[in-house]
Amino acid sequence: MLKILIPTIMLFFVSWLTPKKWLWTIITTHSLLIASLSLLWFKWNTDMGWDFLNQYLGIDPLSAPLLILTCWLLPLMILASQNHMYMEPIIRQRTYIMLLISLQTFLILAFSATEMIMFYVTFEATLIPTLIIITRWGNQTERLNAGTYFLFYTLMGSLPLLIALLIMQNNIGSLSMLIMQYSQLDLTTWADKFWWTACLTAFLVKMPLYGVHLWLPKAHVEAPIAGSMILAAILLKLGGYGMMRIIVMLNPLTKEMAYPFMILAIWGIIMTSSICLRQTDLKSMIAYSSVSHMGLVAGAILIQTPWSFAGAITLMIAHGLISSTLFCLANTNYERMHSRTLLLARGTQIILPLMATWWFLTNLANLALPPTINLMGELLIITSLFNWSNWTILLTGFGVLITASYSLYMFLMTQRGPTPQHLLSIYPTHTREHLLLNLHLIPTLLLILKPELIWGWTC
Amino acid sequence: TIFISSLGLGTTLTFIGSHWLLVWMGLEINTLAIIPLMMYQHHPRAVEATTKYFLTQATASTLLLFASMTNAWTSGEWNLLEMSNPTSATLITIALALKIGLAPMHFWLPEVLQGLNLTTGLILTTWQKLAPFAILLQLYPLLNPNLLLFLGISSALIGGWGGLNQTQLRKILAYSSIAHLGWMITILHYSPNLTQLNLILYIIMTLTTFLLFKMFNSTKINSITISTIKSPLLTTITLMTLLSLGGLPPLTGFMPKWLILQELTKQNLAIPATIMALTTLLSLFFYLRLCYATTLTMSPNPIHSMSTWRTKSSQPNLTLLIASSISILL
Numbered sequence: 001m002l003k004i005l006i007p008t009i010m011l012f013f014v015s016w017l018t019p020k021k022w023l024w025t026i027i028t029t030h031s032l033l034i035a036s037l038s039l040l041w042f043k044w045n046t047d048m049g050w051d052f053l054n055q056y057l058g059i060d061p062l063s064a065p066l067l068i069l070t071c072w073l074l075p076l077m078i079l080a081s082q083n084h085m086y087m088e089p090i091i092r093q094r095t096y097i098m099l100l101i102s103l104q105t106f107l108i109l110a111f112s113a114t115e116m117i118m119f120y121v122t123f124e125a126t127l128i129p130t131l132i133i134i135t136r137w138g139n140q141t142e143r144l145n146a147g148t149y150f151l152f153y154t155l156m157g158s159l160p161l162l163i164a165l166l167i168m169q170n171n172i173g174s175l176s177m178l179i180m181q182y183s184q185l186d187l188t189t190w191a192d193k194f195w196w197t198a199c200l201t202a203f204l205v206k207m208p209l210y211g212v213h214l215w216l217p218k219a220h221v222e223a224p225i226a227g228s229m230i231l232a233a234i235l236l237k238l239g240g241y242g243m244m245r246i247i248v249m250l251n252p253l254t255k256e257m258a259y260p261f262m263i264l265a266i267w268g269i270i271m272t273s274s275i276c277l278r279q280t281d282l283k284s285m286i287a288y289s290s291v292s293h294m295g296l297v298a299g300a301i302l303i304q305t306p307w308s309f310a311g312a313i314t315l316m317i318a319h320g321l322i323s324s325t326l327f328c329l330a331n332t333n334y335e336r337m338h339s340r341t342l343l344l345a346r347g348t349q350i351i352l353p354l355m356a357t358w359w360f361l362t363n364l365a366n367l368a369l370p371p372t373i374n375l376m377g378e379l380l381i382i383t384s385l386f387n388w389s390n391w392t393i394l395l396t397g398f399g400v401l402i403t404a405s406y407s408l409y410m411f412l413m414t415q416r417g418p419t420p421q422h423l424l425s426i427y428p429t430h431t432r433e434h435l436l437l438n439l440h441l442i443p444t445l446l447l448i449l450k451p452e453l454i455w456g457w458t459c
Numbered sequence: 460t461i462f463i464s465s466l467g468l469g470t471t472l473t474f475i476g477s478h479w480l481l482v483w484m485g486l487e488i489n490t491l492a493i494i495p496l497m498m499y500q501h502h503p504r505a506v507e508a509t510t511k512y513f514l515t516q517a518t519a520s521t522l523l524l525f526a527s528m529t530n531a532w533t534s535g536e537w538n539l540l541e542m543s544n545p546t547s548a549t550l551i552t553i554a555l556a557l558k559i560g561l562a563p564m565h566f567w568l569p570e571v572l573q574g575l576n577l578t579t580g581l582i583l584t585t586w587q588k589l590a591p592f593a594i595l596l597q598l599y600p601l602l603n604p605n606l607l608l609f610l611g612i613s614s615a616l617i618g619g620w621g622g623l624n625q626t627q628l629r630k631i632l633a634y635s636s637i638a639h640l641g642w643m644i645t646i647l648h649y650s651p652n653l654t655q656l657n658l659i660l661y662i663i664m665t666l667t668t669f670l671l672f673k674m675f676n677s678t679k680i681n682s683i684t685i686s687t688i689k690s691p692l693l694t695t696i697t698l699m700t701l702l703s704l705g706g707l708p709p710l711t712g713f714m715p716k717w718l719i720l721q722e723l724t725k726q727n728l729a730i731p732a733t734i735m736a737l738t739t740l741l742s743l744f745f746y747l748r749l750c751y752a753t754t755l756t757m758s759p760n761p762i763h764s765m766s767t768w769r770t771k772s773s774q775p776n777l778t779l780l781i782a783s784s785i786s787i788l789l
Contacts, residue, residue, distance in 0.1 A: 091691070106709075124708040132698075135755040144751050151747065152740060159736040162717070166724040166732075198733075 206239030210268020311380025508574025614641025619741025
């Protein structure tokens, strides 16, 4: 555990001390090294599931895939940010890299925390670097509003969580995740219902659930590419991960209290997918598609069956990789035309054919084509939702249909069709961009071969 | 300098006093010593602020004296710790709340702070709070917890809401002071150690903020927006300090809030704890707006040259920065 954490913290100093000529190369190389070391976390040795354990940090099959995804994303973020940062003064570049590294450190601490308060503190701590990345390096004036929405939505959900955790600590005596599942809480009174809501609201806002999702399109659209990547891929999964950790404590109330949130989650799939079909802004489409996929995950976590948990983690990992890929693709368009409007970048298959392949693969994965892990996650979730209530298949099936249609719409709008006359001098795709997209897509394709790695502890 | 030493004398007298008259004398010496410091500039607004300050503090001290005399009349005890009359305990709480500027007795604080220059404002918000808190910390078992809770929650609410419409930095700091004092007073009855911790951390953070504003020589949001040009490093420090005042983890400002919430939930006061936690979101909003104005955006400004450094107050700032921003992760 420390093998990964200390090098990540040391990267802080690396980013301040390397000479200007080698800054990006060295940071990318080191973070790739750390990412490859982190693959060790896939091998878990113990019976109980908690491996690499020390007093404060530990990894179990739920957090291992998310941690590896986090470590994997850091070099990808740095690769992606190279273009829009190279014009800035060197101090600002170093500050930006330092923000990314600090975010990485907090995320590693959050996912490997064994005690809920530590998870809470690092969960909140990830907000500050993300806020700074969005509001300082975003590109439009709306980024201030986006940062405010982001911070306040998340905090309004998470302050009750803090109080709920403190109450839990008073009642049980410890908040360690290792033993939390064994505590028997008698949840019957009306105040306990408030406690139940307080526990889950923070994560539902973060996921986001359909009713409280307004921060997400704003934050994703206004953030620079690294911000969007880390937001879509990992920060949403913090919400899912937290929910999965804490929901083991919340039975038997969950059976009745989950209904409003289930309704919001499943209805949100259809609503946000439909909004996707009417978007003009490419990044906004990807943001709403994130809400839609996360709605499936939220619904799955709330019903708490083994298949649904496995499906939730699988979809989280798959969605993290694919969503990040989509944002990178949208960014390649943005860097050439400085506009996110969908209509301005039509028909680029003729000009950039290899990029069209990546667009194709990514959109196929987004619509959950077999045999991708996206499909595996969605199938597991839809089946377990069908088991919970037969009627959900109507809504989730319809949702899958609309997901397919907007993914195809995205592909056809950007790649096929008439090339506009104004795209006269866009430069060809850099090798760096190809590398970036491949590094996203190769894990996605490889994971199909051994999906047990991302199934978590239930299967 | 005689005034600064008198300030020190006054607070020290209040600290060491166990007879009510000595304590009252220390508070009066404090008030009288700061009056000429506030009047230093002979600006009409400074004069007005001084007058308001003198009137409120004199009222508070008189109320304190009256309460202690009532206690002495009914019980015959002038000792600070023997406060057996509940009426005088309540009166003392209200008097001290007026002295430090807790809601609903806070109305004097924004205007007074606005009339002062930054250094005197610094003394007002940090040093002047020490003496009344010394009394409160000694008296804590005898004070009415419901009253303290009411003062605390209303201060947090009013501190949050009042600061939302301000553009003058000193008024913003006044409302932030009200909100933080509200947090401190809430936990007084249950754990005075936490009140002390919160007070010390608040003093350090406010000291840093005032010194930063003094470095930038700015008193309005308009003038702090060009701070990135004057010194980018200090602007980043301003960002961290403001977020720390807002109580965001992992900065230091989160620690007192967390511990206070923990203590409140242990005492089965979860609902007031939730209310206080949510009201800090209000004050976080104006801290965040200040952050936007200073660090996170660059306002259109034709001055792009490096101006000369003023190293006047940089030394204490450095040590305080470290205390104010460095994260404490469990």
